[in-house]
Amino acid sequence: MTNSHSGAAADHLIGQAFPTLTLSATTGETISPAEFSIGSFVLFIYPRTGRPDRVEPPEWSLVPWAKGCAPESCEFRDLSADYAAIGFRIYELSNQDTGYQCEAVSRWHLSYPLLSDPGFSLSAALGLPTFEFEGDRIHVRSTLVVQNGTITHAHIGVTEAASHPRSLLAQLQVGR
Known part of the structure; x- marks a missing residue:
């Protein structure tokens, strides 16, 4: 495994412009x-x-940040109307290809798009951490909140995948 995953590692992202990516x-x-x-x-x-x-x-x-993709994805799905009510779209991203991701969308009945970044362009642009597992490079579970092109919140190394969507929603509701 490589890279740092502390909450402090996210501070440098606040106020940065979201990269000009096509995914x-x-x-x-x-x-x-x-x-x-x-x-x-x-964007989680x-x-x-x-x-x-x-x-x-x-x-x-x-x-620590590996397990929990299904609970996190489904919790964001279940809260998507609440996020929309305060003006937020939801995107989910991994390095897996869209064909692979489509299976999860179907199985979990997700109402938002999964984005594919096989070249880790977002990680490279923002310095987001990745890790190696069984010879594969993988993203560390993280969440970015972006408003009008600027990152306003960043959570790196999320370990409480199932409860994170609700905690983030409460945080964003207070800010509205």
């Missing part, structure tokens, strides 16, 4: 820099989605 989405669309520069959105970044027909190695559960 593929599970909707079949390409999300362009223009869409990232207007309005408000939450997850390590990887497992599949029901594949058993994760036991070591996966020892990585």
